[in-house]
Amino acid sequence: MVNINNQEADNLAAHLGQNRAEFDSKYLEKGESGRMVLNAIPCHFLVGNSCSVYEHRFEGCKEFPAFHVKDFNKRLFTTYMHYDRCPIIFNVLETLKKDLEWQYDSE
Numbered sequence: 001m002v003n004i005n006n007q008e009a010d011n012l013a014a015h016l017g018q019n020r021a022e023f024d025s026k027y028l029e030k031g032e033s034g035r036m037v038l039n040a041i042p043c044h045f046l047v048g049n050s051c052s053v054y055e056h057r058f059e060g061c062k063e064f065p066a067f068h069v070k071d072f073n074k075r076l077f078t079t080y081m082h083y084d085r086c087p088i089i090f091n092v093l094e095t096l097k098k099d100l101e102w103q104y105d106s107e
């Protein structure tokens with residue numbers, strides 16, 4: 001889940017040639033606290049394994065999957081949820097399997 005601020009939403013709406021009301025109703029979900037997040041998983045802007053608005057992406061997307069952020073191990077479920085969608089996560093986990101000589105036990 002990517003948190004979005006007003007400036008980021010303004011920037012992407014302008015890039016897409018939409019006003020904020022149109023952009024918000026099409027792409028965002030707003031919580032009671034005013035927090036904004038994308039209203040779809042996978043993201044509307046993910047085309048194949050690429051971001052179609054890469055140069056205008058949100059800050060949370062720039063740091064995704066946040067392997068560098070403290071307490072990464074507490075977000076493993078979310079990481080695994082995106083394994084088949086995110087080439088970064090896929091490649092990191094596949095490299096770890098190889099480096100750790102992970103073997104699947106079918107029993």
